[in-house]
Amino acid sequence: MTDTPPADRTPAAGAAGRGLEPWEVFRQEKDGDPMRHGGSVLAPDAELAVHYARELFGRRQESVRLWVVRRADVHDLSDPDLLSPPLDRSFKKPGGYVMRDKLAAARARSGQAKPKARQG
Amino acid sequence: MTALAGELVPATRNGLSLLLLAMADDEFVIGFSDSEWTGIAPMLEEDVAMSSIAQDELGHAQALYGLLAEVVADGRDADAIAYDRPPEGYYHARLLDHPRGDWAHTIARRYLYDTADSVRLEALTGSAHEPLRDLAAKIRREERYHEMHVGAWLERLATTPGEPRRRLLAALGRLAADAATVLAPLPGELSLVMAGIVDAPGDDLDARWRSKIGPTFERLDLPMPPALSDAAGARTGHSDAFRSLHAELTSVRRLEPGATW
Numbered sequence: 001m002t003d004t005p006p007a008d009r010t011p012a013a014g015a016a017g018r019g020l021e022p023w024e025v026f027r028q029e030k031d032g033d034p035m036r037h038g039g040s041v042l043a044p045d046a047e048l049a050v051h052y053a054r055e056l057f058g059r060r061q062e063s064v065r066l067w068v069v070r071r072a073d074v075h076d077l078s079d080p081d082l083l084s085p086p087l088d089r090s091f092k093k094p095g096g097y098v099m100r101d102k103l104a105a106a107r108a109r110s111g112q113a114k115p116k117a118r119q120g
Numbered sequence: 121m122t123a124l125a126g127e128l129v130p131a132t133r134n135g136l137s138l139l140l141l142a143m144a145d146d147e148f149v150i151g152f153s154d155s156e157w158t159g160i161a162p163m164l165e166e167d168v169a170m171s172s173i174a175q176d177e178l179g180h181a182q183a184l185y186g187l188l189a190e191v192v193a194d195g196r197d198a199d200a201i202a203y204d205r206p207p208e209g210y211y212h213a214r215l216l217d218h219p220r221g222d223w224a225h226t227i228a229r230r231y232l233y234d235t236a237d238s239v240r241l242e243a244l245t246g247s248a249h250e251p252l253r254d255l256a257a258k259i260r261r262e263e264r265y266h267e268m269h270v271g272a273w274l275e276r277l278a279t280t281p282g283e284p285r286r287r288l289l290a291a292l293g294r295l296a297a298d299a300a301t302v303l304a305p306l307p308g309e310l311s312l313v314m315a316g317i318v319d320a321p322g323d324d325l326d327a328r329w330r331s332k333i334g335p336t337f338e339r340l341d342l343p344m345p346p347a348l349s350d351a352a353g354a355r356t357g358h359s360d361a362f363r364s365l366h367a368e369l370t371s372v373r374r375l376e377p378g379a380t381w
Contacts (some may be wrong), residue, residue: 041165047272051163054265055172061366 017088024074026067027057035067046070128191132315135250135308136213137192139318141201142306142355143240144184145212148332150201150233151177152369153220162223170226173266180259187251199381203373207358207366213301217359218294224287226346228295230338232345234267236302239329246317255380271336278340303329304354322351 020042026035038057043049047067053068077083107114128136155174161167185198196204215233220226241263244256277288292299305322312318320328330344337344348354 043165044276048165051265051269051272052169055169056165059172094374 019044022071024055024069024071025053025057026069027063028065029063031064035065038063038066040071041068128315131308131311132317133191133305135310136252136313136317137188138254138306138308139312140184140188141211142213143237144188144202145210146183146216146233146237146302147177147184148181148212149216149365150180150230151175151181152206153216153365154226154230156220157226169269176262180262183255183259183310187255190251194358199373203309203370207363208356209353210366211360211361212358213304213355213360214353214357215295215299215301217362218298219361219365221291221294222287224277224284225291225294227270227277228288228291230266230270232295232299233302234263234270235333236300236325236329238263238267239325240303240331242328243319243325244317245329246316246319252317256334274336275340278342289342292345296343296345297349299346300326300329301354304348304351 007012011047023043023046024040025038028035028040038053041056043052043053049068049070050066053066057063058066074104104114151174153174154170154177157174158167158171164224174192182198185201188201189196189198213233215229218225218229219231238260241256241260244252245260247253247256274288277284279285303325306312309318309321313321326348335346336342364377
């Protein structure tokens, strides 16, 4: 009889020792939606990881598709030197240059008024 | 051809009542028994999975008791049938009289039960009793996952040498004599076969079950369950373990008989 929980059933404690590893779960809410990260499960292999993903992220009909990926297979990039350079790189943003102040100065020099918004 | 409860001849109605009672009690007892793992399963994810599967079974039991209430039409609702009987009035298979035991025992019992239940549901896919046919089709869709889940566990226990395999073999040994009780012929089953409600009698279902699990047992080198020695007692003479379970599962209901919950 096994009536008491194993001593090591605490978050992450002994997980690796029992052959468990984390799996990342991505879910699609409805057909056509992007896959979004839902969370993760601990499991000894892909088969049980899929079962547990189904229980934790799909049994209330909140997903039409799940992807289960071994965390070790995910290539992580979070280096701030690579992702958040310290110098101003705002010119690389698709918003481009901020023209408002430059336009106002040019209009002031030429004496032109700001054009009215086009009448719809 | 469809047959509604009101149109059934008495013999068929009795047979149908017994079939529904057997199926409902099976699902009720294994659902309640396996729910004992909630909070103490080997790991959190498995805890959620086993609890959810146990809940599914209680849901199946509720639907089957509801159908039974319509067939017997004696004024009792699903809850009254489920809870207001003495232990000896329950009609579940003796396989489910065993306590949940250790994890290997729970997996062995669930594997034997789920595979037999799946054969039983399959025999109802063309049932002439439309409400039962529709319900069986819905239940089958959920049972597919249960079978995948328990199959994965049977496989890993059987193929992991040492304690896992040793415990699994011990569990199959303890359950062997009662393993085939789920599909044991029911009284009145002939009238169900003749009315087209079930597509074959219990003996045929037992053969289907054996050919279904045979290849798995052979591959995993596990001993096949022996033939049932006492088919007549397959669903009676319940164990002390079940009496304890019954006392627990009816305890809240008995607090206030007749209360509206």
